[in-house]
Amino acid sequence: MTRTEPGAGETTWTSDEMMSIAAARSLRDGQACFVGIGLPSTAANLARRLHAPNLVLIYESGTLDTRPDELPLSIGDGVLAASALSVVSVPEIFNYWLQPGRIDVGFLSGAQLDRFGNINTTVIGEYDEPSVRLPGSGGAPEIAASCREVIVVMRHKARAFVESVDFVTSVGHGSGPTDRSVLGLRGAGPVRVITDLGVLEPDPQTAELVLTATHHGIEVERVRAETGWELDVSADLMITAPPTGTELRTLRSMRTVGDPR
Amino acid sequence: MAKIASLAEAVSELVRDGDTVALEGFTHLIPFAAGHEIIRQGRRGLTLVRMTPDLIYDQMIGAGCASRLVFSWGGNPGVGSLHRMRDALATGWPAPLAIEEHSHAGMANRYVAGASGLPFAVLRGYAGTDLPLHTDTISSVECPFTGEKLAAVRAINPDVGIIHAQRADRAGNVQIWGIVGVQKEAVLASTRSLVTVEEVVDELEPVPGAVVLPHWVVDVVAEAPGGAAPSYADGYYDRDNAAYRAWDRISRDRAAFGEWLSSLRGEQAA
Numbered sequence: 432m433t434r435t436e437p438g439a440g441e442t443t444w445t446s447d448e449m450m451s452i453a454a455a456r457s458l459r460d461g462q463a464c465f466v467g468i469g470l471p472s473t474a475a476n477l478a479r480r481l482h483a484p485n486l487v488l489i490y491e492s493g494t495l496d497t498r499p500d501e502l503p504l505s506i507g508d509g510v511l512a513a514s515a516l517s518v519v520s521v522p523e524i525f526n527y528w529l530q531p532g533r534i535d536v537g538f539l540s541g542a543q544l545d546r547f548g549n550i551n552t553t554v555i556g557e558y559d560e561p562s563v564r565l566p567g568s569g570g571a572p573e574i575a576a577s578c579r580e581v582i583v584v585m586r587h588k589a590r591a592f593v594e595s596v597d598f599v600t601s602v603g604h605g606s607g608p609t610d611r612s613v614l615g616l617r618g619a620g621p622v623r624v625i626t627d628l629g630v631l632e633p634d635p636q637t638a639e640l641v642l643t644a645t646h647h648g649i650e651v652e653r654v655r656a657e658t659g660w661e662l663d664v665s666a667d668l669m670i671t672a673p674p675t676g677t678e679l680r681t682l683r684s685m686r687t688v689g690d691p692r
Numbered sequence: 693m694a695k696i697a698s699l700a701e702a703v704s705e706l707v708r709d710g711d712t713v714a715l716e717g718f719t720h721l722i723p724f725a726a727g728h729e730i731i732r733q734g735r736r737g738l739t740l741v742r743m744t745p746d747l748i749y750d751q752m753i754g755a756g757c758a759s760r761l762v763f764s765w766g767g768n769p770g771v772g773s774l775h776r777m778r779d780a781l782a783t784g785w786p787a788p789l790a791i792e793e794h795s796h797a798g799m800a801n802r803y804v805a806g807a808s809g810l811p812f813a814v815l816r817g818y819a820g821t822d823l824p825l826h827t828d829t830i831s832s833v834e835c836p837f838t839g840e841k842l843a844a845v846r847a848i849n850p851d852v853g854i855i856h857a858q859r860a861d862r863a864g865n866v867q868i869w870g871i872v873g874v875q876k877e878a879v880l881a882s883t884r885s886l887v888t889v890e891e892v893v894d895e896l897e898p899v900p901g902a903v904v905l906p907h908w909v910v911d912v913v914a915e916a917p918g919g920a921a922p923s924y925a926d927g928y929y930d931r932d933n934a935a936y937r938a939w940d941r942i943s944r945d946r947a948a949f950g951e952w953l954s955s956l957r958g959e960q961a962a
Binding site (some may be wrong): 469491492493494503504505506507508509512513517518520521522525526529530553558564565566567568570571572573576577589593598599600601602605610611614615616617640662687688689 | 718719720726743744762763765767769770771772777778782783793794795796797800801803804815816817818819820821822825826840841870871872873874876877901903916924926930931934935936
């Protein structure tokens with residue numbers, strides 16, 4: 432964990448905290464958000480406690496507009512069902528809610544991501560003889576296909592940010608700017624990748640991910656070193672504002688169900 | 693009318709070597725007690741179908757019950773990997789394991805088709821992904837009205853569908869509430885069905901949002917209090933997240949798993 436200093440109110444934070452806060456800031460109040468477990472779930476629940484109290488959180492277990500007091504460990508924890516506006520079946524969540532394009536933002540993570548924002552959560556290496564067998568698809572392929580836009584939250588490591596993924600579990604921009612429309616994917620695909628080092632966004636012409644922001648205190652060279660392709664840097668490179676005291680206190684007050692108090 | 697029987701009788705009657713068996717329950721109401729009884733009765737060569745294999749299939753695979761796994765997300769939720777599943781895939785221990793892999797949307801629609809008496813289902817899915825290259829139950833179909841190309845997935849019709857529910861009445865009507873996943877579809881898609889329940893009651897009191905499976909689509913109901921633990925049963929007990937975390941250590945090591953298995957089978961430690 433990288434500690435950076437100083438910020439307003441609090442003096443240090445971890446790179447993971449900066450990532451969750453940057454990801455939370457990217458969600459707008461009132462959006463309907465399909466949330467994956469782990470980093471996306473933390474960031475979405477943080478946003479709901481900060482600037483986006485009316486964020487509609489949807490999990491693939493069928494919980495619509497859920498407002499958990501504590502972070503779920505799994506996608507279908509009781510805390511999600513108990514605090515939901517409605518709980519629907521798994522076929523219904525995918526067929527009626529996700530598939531027709533009723534969800535604004537899909538919030539995903541992955542083990543590998545390539546220069547066009549394609550995501551791999553299936554295998555490292557060959558499918559039949561993988562070096563690492565990962566959990567697989569879950570809801571991600573259709574979340575990536577059908578949400579109006581996709582935001583990816585992932586730790587920035589050279590082994591994860593690769594030239595091309597070993598397996599396309601979820602399509603980002605395929606191999607270029609026209610692939611999504613050729614494939615009939617109706618959502619816009621990944622509009623932003625938020626990492627513990629900065630923010631990548633697809634170039635409007637090429638759909639290749641370029642560095643559009645570095646987090647406070649992070650050098651561009653470090654981001655390049657952790658990226659497996661020749662990373663372009665936007666001419667308008669921004670610097671992410673450091674976490675505020677309120678953001679850090681809120682994030683640190685969130686506990687996962689079953690964690691010791 | 694569904695028969696009310698003990699869990700041991702139910703598994704003995706319904707589950708045979710070589711069957712395709714779906715134990716469903718999406719994070720909630722996972723039928724652990726039924727899976728453990730299948731392990732105790734030593735079933736072999738099963739095709740195990742489940743969207744999220746979870747700990748229950750990790751245990752059944754490690755115990756040597758399975759020869760094939762049909763699934764869409766195979767991890768220990770919030771914790772990490774299913775190490776018995778990974779070991780079987782990588783080394784064939786304790787038995788070789790073939791896989792048939794889908795996305796959640798694909799699996800959910802396969803169950804819907806199976807429950808609906810249709811040979812396949814249509815969805816917007818899989819386009820541009822690598823799964824259709826490896827899974828022969830994923831194909832595509834052209835819409836006869838618009839000409840649009842859509843994904844097609846083959847129906848799932850297991851020999852046996854097994855779920856855990858909160859309650860049944862004495863006629864075998866089953867009541868499920870909270871996160872209901874694909875349990876209804878899994879039972880309706882299956883040739884035979886077993887429902888384990890927290891309790892058998894004289895009368896089912898209505899619960900908002902509950903799913904009811906009528907007695908004439910359920911073959912056997914078996915009372916199994918606590919039968920979903922360490923997952924949870926809304927209204928009865930919470931998910932045991934500590935047990936999910938603890939499984940990681942047991943599952944990583946064949947010897948530690950062997951001790952767990954001996955204890956499940958009621959064997960004396962060597």
